[in-house]
Amino acid sequence: MSFKSINMLLVFLLVISGCSSLNKLNFFSIQDDINLGKQLKQEILSNPSEYPILSRQNNASAYQYLDGMVAEILNSNDFQYKDDFAWEVYIINDDKTLNAFAAPGGYIFVYTGLIKYLDNPDAFAGVLGHELAHADRRHSTNQLSRQYGVSVLLGLLSNGNSQILPQVLASLTTLKFSRKAEQEADKYSVIYLCDTQYAASGGAEFFKKLQAESSSRPPQFLSTHPNPGNRVEDILKETNQLNCSQAMTSNISNWQRFQGAL
Numbered sequence: 709m710s711f712k713s714i715n716m717l718l719v720f721l722l723v724i725s726g727c728s729s730l731n732k733l734n735f736f737s738i739q740d741d742i743n744l745g746k747q748l749k750q751e752i753l754s755n756p757s758e759y760p761i762l763s764r765q766n767n768a769s770a771y772q773y774l775d776g777m778v779a780e781i782l783n784s785n786d787f788q789y790k791d792d793f794a795w796e797v798y799i800i801n802d803d804k805t806l807n808a809f810a811a812p813g814g815y816i817f818v819y820t821g822l823i824k825y826l827d828n829p830d831a832f833a834g835v836l837g838h839e840l841a842h843a844d845r846r847h848s849t850n851q852l853s854r855q856y857g858v859s860v861l862l863g864l865l866s867n868g869n870s871q872i873l874p875q876v877l878a879s880l881t882t883l884k885f886s887r888k889a890e891q892e893a894d895k896y897s898v899i900y901l902c903d904t905q906y907a908a909s910g911g912a913e914f915f916k917k918l919q920a921e922s923s924s925r926p927p928q929f930l931s932t933h934p935n936p937g938n939r940v941e942d943i944l945k946e947t948n949q950l951n952c953s954q955a956m957t958s959n960i961s962n963w964q965r966f967q968g969a970l
C-alpha cells in the first residue's frame with residue numbers, strides 16, 4: 709500500500725469513528741473532566757454579575773426540592789460516573805433566560821427563567837435528565853475540544869490558572885452540541901426518568917410547550933441544544949420501547965411552591 713493510500717485509509721477511519729461514536733474521540737481522562745469542571749465552576753461562582761447564583765443559605769427550601777429531584781434521577785443505574793463526578797446543581801437568578809447548561813464533571817446550572825416557564829415537575833425533570841446526560845456522557849469535553857482543540861484544553865489543565873479559562877467558560881454557556889449529542893441526551897433523559905416518580909417522557913413536555921408557543925424569539929435552550937428533528941416523537945418512542953411510564957405527576961403543589969420560592 710502506498711503512503712498516500714495509507715493516509716487515505718487513516719482519514720477514512722477517523723471519519724468513520726467520528727460518526728459512529730460520541731465518546732471514542734474524547735482525548736480527556738475522567739480526571740480531566742473533573743478538574744476542568746471544577747475550574748469552570750469556580751469561574752462561574754466568582755462572576756456574580758454574569759452568573760447571579762442563588763445562594764444555598766438564603767434559598768434552602770428551593771435547593772432542598774431541587775437536590776431531591778437530582779438525587780432521585782441520579783439513583784438510576786444507568787450513570788457511568790455517578791461516583792466520580794460532583795453532581796452539584798446551581799440556580800442562576802435570571803428570569804429572562806430560558807436555559808440550563810452542564811459543565812464537565814457533573815456541575816449543572818439552571819436558570820430561574822426555565823424553572824418558572826415549565827408547568828409541571830415532569831418537564832423540568834426531563835430537562836434536568838438531559839443536562840445530567842450531557843455531563844455523564846461527556847458531551848461537553850467532546851464539544852469543547854472540537855471548538856478549542858485538545859492542546860488548548862490540556863494546556864489549560866496543566867497550567868492551572870490560564871487566561872483562556874474565562875473564554876472557555878463563556879463558550880460553555882453558548883456551546884452548541886451536535887445533533888447526535890442532543891439525541892443521546894434526550895434518550896438518556898428517558899432512561900434515567902424511567903426509574904423515578906416522573907413521566908419518563910417529561911422532556912417532551914418542554915419541547916411541546918416551546919413548539920406550541922413558537923415565539924418569534926427562539927429560546928436560548930434551542931440555540932445551545934439544537935433540535936435534532938422529531939424530538940418529541942423520538943422521546944415518546946423511546947419511552948414506549950422501554951415500557952416506561954408517561955403518566956404526569958398529578959399533584960403539582962410542591963412544584964408550584966418551588967417556583968414560588970424563586
Ligand SMILES: [Zn+2]
Nearest residue numbers: 885890893933
Ligand atoms: Zn442538550
